[in-house]
Structure formats: C-alpha cells, structure tokens
Amino acid sequence: MGYAKSLVSLALLPLLAQAAPSTNDTDEHIVVLGRQAQSVDQIAAAVSVIDQSDIERSGATNLEDLLRGRAGIQVSNSGSGPVLSLRGFAPGQAGSNVLVLVDGRRLNSQSLAAPALAGVQLANIERIEILNGSAGVLYGDQAVGGVINIITKHGVDGGQVSATLGTDHHQALGASASKGFANGLYVDTNLAWDKNDNYRDHAQSRTQSAEGRVGYKTDSRHLFAELSFNQDDRDQPGPLAFSQQDRKASRPEFANDFINEITRVGRLGWEEKLDDNWQLLVDGSSSHRKRDYNQSFMDWAVDSPYQANERLNRVSPRIKGSFEHWQWLGGIDYEHGKYDDNNTSLRVHNKRDSKSAYGTGQWQQGALTLGAGLRYTKVEDNLVYAGTYDNGVNIDNHATTWSLSGQYQLSQGRVFARVDRNVRFAKLDEQGYTPAGVVGLKPQTGYSYELGWAQPGLSLSAFRLDLKDEIVFDNNAPAPAGGLFAGANVNADKSRRYGVNIHGDHSFDALTLGFDYQWLDAKYTQGSSDGHQVPWVSKHAGGVYGDYQWAATVSTRLEYQYRGPQYLLSDNLNQAGKLGGYGLWALSGQWQQGPWQVVLRADNLFDKHYADNAQYNAYGENAWYPGNGREVNLTGRYSF
Template sequence: MDESQLKSLFLTLAGPALLLAGTALADQTESIVEHMVVTGARLPQSPEQVPADIQVIDAEMIADSGAQTLAQVLNGLAGIQIQDNIGNMRRGVSISLRGFGENGVNNVLVLVNGHKLNNPSLAGPDLSVVPLRDIERIEILHGSASSLYGDQASGGVINIITRQVNEQALLLSAARGSDDLERYYASIDQRLGEQFAVRAAVDVEHADNYRDNNNSDRERGLLHLNFHNGWFSGFAEWQQDDDRLRLPGALSESQIRDDRRQAGTPGQYSNRETTLQRLAGRFVMNDRQQLHLDLAQREEEGSGEIFGSMFTTLTEVRTLQPKWTGQWPLTHGELLLTAGADIERTEYQSDYGFGATSFSQDTDDLYAQISAPLSKDFRTVIAGRRSEFSLSDQQGGQAIDDQLSVFRLGFNYQLDAHWRSYLRFDQGFRWPNADENGFIPASLTSLTPQESETVDFGVEYQQQHLRLTLGLFSMDVENEIVFDPLADGPWGPGTGANINLPASERQGANVSVRWQATDALDLHWHYRHTDAELSSAPFAGNEVPLAAERVSNAVIRYAFSEQWSLYADAVYTGPRYRAGDNSNVSELLGGYTVFNASLRWQLRNWQWQLRVNNLSDKRYNGYSGGLSPFAFAYPAALAQYALSVEYRQ
C-alpha cells in the first residue's frame, strides 16, 4: 500500500468518527484529571498553589496524538510557535514563547526532570533527546521564571518529566513511514529486590527525511538505576546518543518554486555524540524537611562540514544542584520553603577552519522561594535569585565577570470551588553567550546582559469536565540580545553583528479551553495573541522578527469504541516578518494552518497507530530569514505518514 492509499484509507475511517464526535455531547461522566506540577516551584505542588500559566500534557495525550517527535507534540497540543530550520522536526527545532521569535532558542529553558538541556552557545537544546515513550508528562510554564531557573528562562520553561522506574514492565515499539522512516524502541523495567529498580532502553531511528541530503541516523541507549528506602531515594543514570545528520541548507524562493525538496548545500553534514551521566538523591531529614542533591555531566562531540569547511566542536557541561525544601502547617494551610544553588561549569571548543574558539563559562547562582497562605483562599509567593557569571576566552584573552539579582512576587486567590485568579510580577535575565560575544561591533568589548520585567494576570475556571483559562501579560525587556544583519560587524560595515537593543516590549493574552464533553469526546483549544515590538531606535515601533501575533491550535480526541480512537489537530501560525528583518522592510510572511491526525487501535497489550502529518499537503516554510535579494527559507514537508505498532507488558 503506497502513501496516497494510506491517506485515503485514513480519511475514510476518520470521516465518520468526526461526524459522530459532533453529535455525541450528552453523557458527561469522566472528569479532567488534575496533576501535581513541579515546574512552578521546583517541588511538587497542586496547580492552585502556583501563580502562573502552567500547561500539562500527559502521557495519554501524547500517545493519542501518534506523534513521532517531541516537536510534533508541542506543535499540536501546546499552542506555541515552533520553528524548524532543518525540516525533520527533530534537531534544529526552536520554540518561541512570549513573542521572542527568532531569539526564542535562548529565551526558553528546556529541562528533563529539572536538568537543563540548553547550551551555552547559539545551538538550541535537542528536543528529541528523550524518546516519547519515556515521557510521563510535559509541563510548560508560560512567562519568565528566572528567579527559580536562572539564565535563559525569560520567555518560559518546558520541563519534560519521564516515567518512574517502579514495577516490572516491557515495552517494544516499531514504526515505518514516509521517506524511509524506520524507528525501533525497546525498554525493560525490572525490580531488584525491595529497594532497587533498573530500566534499560534502546532507541534506533533512520530516515531519509523530506528533502535531499537530509538523511538521519540515530542510536540512543539508556541505563537507569533507582533506589528507595524510608529515608533516602535516588538514581544513577547513563545516556549515550549518537546522531548523524545531513544538512540540506536553505533555499531561495525561486529554488523552492522549482523544487522544494532539493538541497541548497548538498555536501553539508553534522554528526554528534552525546554522553550524559547523572546522579541524584533525596534525603528525608524529618517529616517536614528534605535535602536534594543533583550532579550531572554532559559531554557533546560534534564534527561535520559546513560551507565547504570541516569543523569540530566539543562541549562539556557539569552541574551541581543542591536544594532544601520544607513545609510547615499554618492556620490557613502549609508554608512551603525552597532554597538551593545552581552551579554550572562549561568548557566549549570549536574549529570551523577559519578560526578556533575556546572558552570557559561559569555560573554560580543562589535562589530561594517562600509560598505562604495569608488566608484560607489567598496565597503569596516570593522568590529571588543571585547570579554570578564569568566568561573566559582562551583564544582572545577576553574575560567577563558580572552579577545580577532578580525577584518574583506572586499571589493566588481561590474565589470559590471553581474560580481561581493569580497575579505575578517577575524579573528575568539572560547572559550573552560566547557565540554572541564573539560576533559584535568593533566598538564593543562585550554585550550587556538582557533583563526583563513581566506582569502576569490570569483567571481559571474548573469543574469536573471543563477547564477555562484566560491570561494577560505585559513584558518590558532591556538590552535584548538580537542579531542585526545591517549592523557594522567584525567583517566590516553592514556585514551584521549581535547587538543590544535598549528596549523592546511585549503584551499579550491567551485563552485555553479543555472540555471533556463525554466519556468518548475530549476537546482542546488554545489561542495566544502577542504584540511584540522593538521600542527603541533605530527600530522603534517595528515588530519582532519571526514572532507571530496570533498562534492557535484545536484538538479533538474521540474514542468510538474501547479499541478504536481518533485524534486530530489544527495548528495556526499567523503572519510575521522574516528572521533578521528588524527594520520590517520585507513583506509579511503569510499565516498558515496545518492539519494532523492519528487513528489508533488497541487490544490488550497491543496498539497499532497511523499518524498523518500535514494532512492537506500545505506548502509552508519551517523557517524564513534574510532580506531581499538574499532572502532564504527552509521548506517544511508535505503530507507524511507513520504506521507504528507497540507492545506493552
């Protein structure tokens, strides 16, 4: 059966289900499940205690979607803007929250169980480092969280929580799809007595991908050892990730019209080997206090060819995160305290043939948060962080030392059993990384740290089957770090450079609805409106490049029997200016809507699933930048399918 026949079969089966979903709105017997969240306070809390816009995507929603990558999950379920400058929705994907547009990659912090994936360079975090079948839930905090998480959390935080290793379990999965996609996954959980448990997992993937010269091969291995007794719990973890990727490069508009699959850079590639070792523990001091310790080391070696030149990179990141938590009963509820340190040591080396780079970057941060009930229905949250930053360039002899402090004040008010409101003031920051400081105007010795102030207000209504949220925010950013392609850079006048913009601002609103209409029907809708404006000369009044004013998604999940279920989503990205167009001189890129769907069949331990991306063959670009006559884009894939089978025991 070829791809067109599979698409036809899918639409034939999906059509009646969608029709049934539109009429089956009567029996409301299943409630929306509530989650404890950790992202708002770095300890488990009910959402009512966190004065923030936090969205949770659970494992069942991920499974229903049939998505093959984390980027596909976030694109379809989170109502956020995704940009893809390679085209396979894996490596090369960046996330924009709060209107940061092309700067989103360094203004959104991505964590795995609280461990940072972001890099101290312009390279974004790899969103495909965790297999989807290992994910328990994804917590998305919209808005600044620097007081708790530090650098790069100006626009928001995405925390990926993986499955706990507890009982004996076996999971096997295989998938085949468009463009020679093959993926195989296996994991086994095994208890070793009463106190130990172990998980071993292997993930292998190959794909030619949509464009020429875009082949990818990836092998990942995981070994996780868990320990638990009455006063101590902890784990040791080792991960190995080997990723070989061909780079198709950007195309001009005329090249895309001629053949959107062709490679603009037929010889380029980027290979990477990543090793992560992590050791974490939690000590129960008494029934009210706990001490946490997290030690991790990530080493990433890269090599490849770009612009006809061979390159090598080496990144080593070591982190130490001690944390103390305590809780005490008061008259109106529990007092929650969190205090800790984030200590990071980074070594980075690169050689692109036209010059070598070698630098060390250190951050030493202290933070604390107190969450206190002022009455039965009113809670206040106060947090602060002190960050010290140092950057040493071994090649150029440059040394930068700086420090700053940020503060948060938030309030939660539970109006009644169904209504909640919150108000939060938050300061954020981002340190300029070595890549950015290495390409600045000759008149500067270094960039200034980016700082921001945000006010968030939101209301939430929740009953057994319905959740409605409305949020408003206003953010003022000082010294935003951006790339200006027309600035006088190190290569001469008008060749481009990284600069600090004195001021920019963002205001916006979001609406989110989740309705468990019946046992069988679940509906989601997210809409986010953001006015992102450069408010200082020479770009005063212009829109932030690549920041779409309107982003929305709608999701329908319908189970028309115990075995069969349907998932469908529509993702809208509004008009925006090209990356680098701070002057807004180019035409606006048009908005577009992409439809995706999945059909799932389950029987006992088995699950079969057909996922179709870009169901309507929409022609759009994952990333667009540059100014005429040098405008470029990375075309996104047309319709693609993946058929998977899974066995759980």
C-alpha cells in the same frame, strides 16, 4: 547588589514569604517543575500539562508534531531540529530564552547550540509540563519566555517495545523497561533508533539513544545514578531562494552540509528527608556534547568542516522546608563550562563559571497564597576567539532576579497574578563576536507580568514581557576587528511583548473537544526599530482538536494547527512584508486491545505549502526553509 548581601536576603526570605504545606502523596495533579513538587492549583502561573494518555491519543511520533500549536508554543525548524518558542521569541533567540529540561536537567547549553531534542522519545515520556512566563528565580539564566520540563518514566514495573514505518523511508524502533525490587532498588532502561530520509533532498537523519538509571528509593531517601548517550546525524539541505519553489529541492552548493552530534551525560541525585519539616536535595551532572558540522547560510556556502566540543559540569544542592502555613526552598547552582572549536580559521577556546544563590517562599492562609523569591548570579567568562580576542579576554557580569506572586481560590477555579524579573547572559560564542570596540555584552534583563484565571477545562491568562538590552545578531552591525563575516552580536533596542492565552477542553460522552489560542503582539520600543514588529512572531496562533471513541478499542483524533503571518527573520524594520499564515491538519486513528496498540497518523494531511523558517537578506534574495509535506506513519506498540 553584592554576593554577601544577597545571601543575607535569602536567609530572611522564610520570614518574608511563606507557603502552603506540601504533600508527599503524588497523583495526576502533581507538577514537578524541576525544583519542587506542587499541585497545579498551588502554582500562581499559567501551567499546562500534557500527560501520557494525551501523548498516546495524539498519535504523534516526535516532539515537534506533538507540541506544534499547543500551550502557546510556536515551533520552527531549519533542518537542524525543532526550536520551541514561548512568549514571542524568534528561532535565533528562542533557544536562549526558553528553558528546556528533562527531569529537571537543563538541555540548554552555554553555547548557541539549541537544546538537543532528537534523543527524547515520546514512548519514554510520562508527561510534559509547560510553564508560560519567566522563572528567573527558580532557574535564573535563559528562563525568560517560559520553561518546558519533560518528565520521563522511572521506577514503574513494566516496559514497552515499539516499531514505526512511514513515508520518506521512515523507520524507528524503541524499547524501554523498568523493574523495582522489594528492598527499594530499581532499574530503568531505554533504547531508541530512528532513520528518516525526510521530505527534502539531502535531508536524511539518523538518531540513536540509550539511557540507563539505577536507583534506591524509600520513604525518606532517594539515590540514583544515570548515564545517557545520544547520537544525531543530519544532512543539511540548506535554504532555498524565494524564487525556488520546488519544496523538496536542495541547492547543489550545500551538498556537503551536515551536522553530526554526540551527547554523553552522567548524572547523580540524592534526596534526603531530614525530619518532618526539612528535606535536602542534591543534583549533579557532567555532559560532553561533540558537534562535527559544515553548515551554510543563505548565499554564503561553506565547505570547511568544523568540530566543536562543549563540556558542562553542574551541581545544585538545595534545601526545602515545609511547615503549617509556609514552604521555603533555597539553594545554590554552580556551572563550569568549556567550549572549543578547532576549525583553523575560527580558533575558539572559551570557559565560563556561573554561580547562583536563590531562595523562594510561599505562604497560604485559607484561599489566599502569596509568594516571593530572590536570586543572585555571577558569571565569569574567559575567552580566546581568533581574530577578535587572539590574546584572550576576561568578562565578568552579574544580575539579581526576583519574583512576587499571589493567588486566590474561588468556588470555581483560581485567579493569580505574578511579576518576575528575568535575565539572560550572552552565550559564550555571542560574547566572542561583538562589534569593534565592544568588549562583552551586557546581560539582557526584563520584567514579566501575568494575570490569569483557571479552572478544570478552561483557562485564560494575559501577560506582558518588557526586555532591555535584548541579545541578538545584527546583520548590519559593524563586524569585530578581524571578524570573518559581516554583522555582530549586539544588545538591541528595547522590546515589549504582550498577549493573551486561552485554553479549553470538554468531554461529551465519546467526544472530547479542545482548543489553544494565543494572541501576541511583539514590538521594538526604542532605537531605529522603534514601533516595528519583532520578526517571525505571529500575532495569532493555536489549534483545535477532537477525539472520538468509536468503540472500546478504536478511537480517532483530528487536529488543526494555525500560525498567522509574520515578518521574515532579520527584517527588524519590517521592509519585506509579511509571509502568509498557514494551517496544518493532522488525522490519527488508533486500535488498542490489551497490551497491543496500533496507531496510524497523517501530518500535514492536505500537503500544505509553507515555510518553517525564512530569512530577510538586505543584499540579495530572501531565503526560506520549506516545512514538511504530507507524512504518514504507522506505529505498533506492545506493553508489558
């Protein structure tokens, strides 16, 4: 489908699909999934919201502990930071198939580097929105398994200072403050510092972040400018062979491994109410992510530091219309990225331009809501990759995504159904390392189907995700001509994932109980891996928790998080057998009196022995990354 034809289709969308009127009033039910504000009841999808009070009650000190086992999320960590997976993607693919946003700004990059989560401080989070399932029209590339949108605190008078002390010499400090003025101006600031020796030897981490925003907001206009800085330095203990059972150990050949990363972001935003029906929104950002690293893999020890630089400029103008029975949103997304790696043996100079036009609409009449959307994306890559594309190569791809949805309000809750065509384009460094004779990978495409029912305190959804040309790294694929190591990035066999998510919570006076459960079956359905399970995806996962309010100032929380057995990563033929499942307990207690709060939390309460990441090796011994042992943290906060 051509670009011009897509634009014509977008122009016709308001006539084809219309929506419920939006509201300018905000309350605890409003969800902002990066594009428009809606009530949870207006979204025909499985949506979960973790609000500020839930974050504080959990006692968690980082995103990894907060999200593990919640809302269908499976978490893995190989020492370089948590990777969040939705709908059955292994860690190597999750960072490219699950979109992570902060206030609607993408953390996912055009390279294989996973979203940088270390700079996101829980004390600065207002809420976390989790959309299970594809969002190919609203977000396009990479929104395949779902979207996680982290909303930070802005424009509310007040602030907080906090300090944390914990096991493994964990120390953290944080401070945030916001001030609004009568003329509409407001100022937000956020500072954080964290140092942790962590559970394993040679695994120290040191992070620091700073963010500032200046804005002007009235009933019809909102302007803001934002600057942020984040530095994340991590020593890398590397994997252990399966025969090595000392969980704290680091292999001596990995003694020089590290990742040091600095990210700088500038952002501008403008929202203008044109009249009673139309609103203009423009968002633009410029980021620079610098990574110095020396990282080894299984039996391959590296002692050659790399330096990678990734620059990304984005602009997203869009317009929103709201009328009696319908709502329309349309816009353009443009990205220009540049990725360089100056290692002498891996000379990389890659560029990408991505252009998208999209439109989506909903129509509501009584209890019935119908929606539809369409997006067209064109991606142009210019690659220089030592050994494979020494003289450079140009690769162009395009894709069309669409969605259809419906919802009906019942006397108790709502039922909804949706189908979404999704897309993922190969990352820049994936395009540069393909099998000999293969110039560029095809876009990964798929269909997401979902049927669900939800009411306050209980929700149930069933889903299916079919993928074609899934983009993965295959250790057994022929290396590129001039390639430096075995294997290559390929368009893999077809795969399908289907499953069920169930969530519930209920309060009994002082006691609140809640649970999340996911059953997920992920299989290849074509080629040499036909009928085999997708590695590192558990069929059963979830968690339960209980909160008890002992007195007005004292409460406790007990959590249990479970993840079932899974095949090792890269074991596409399921030859090595499954790694056993595990359950983790966490216990926290908090005291709050006026502006003061003290929280004590123990993670992995019974010091469970488990793997947070494990790799199959057809040519040697399998490898694993131990999960953290017991951790205890004491946090004090003062709010003003």
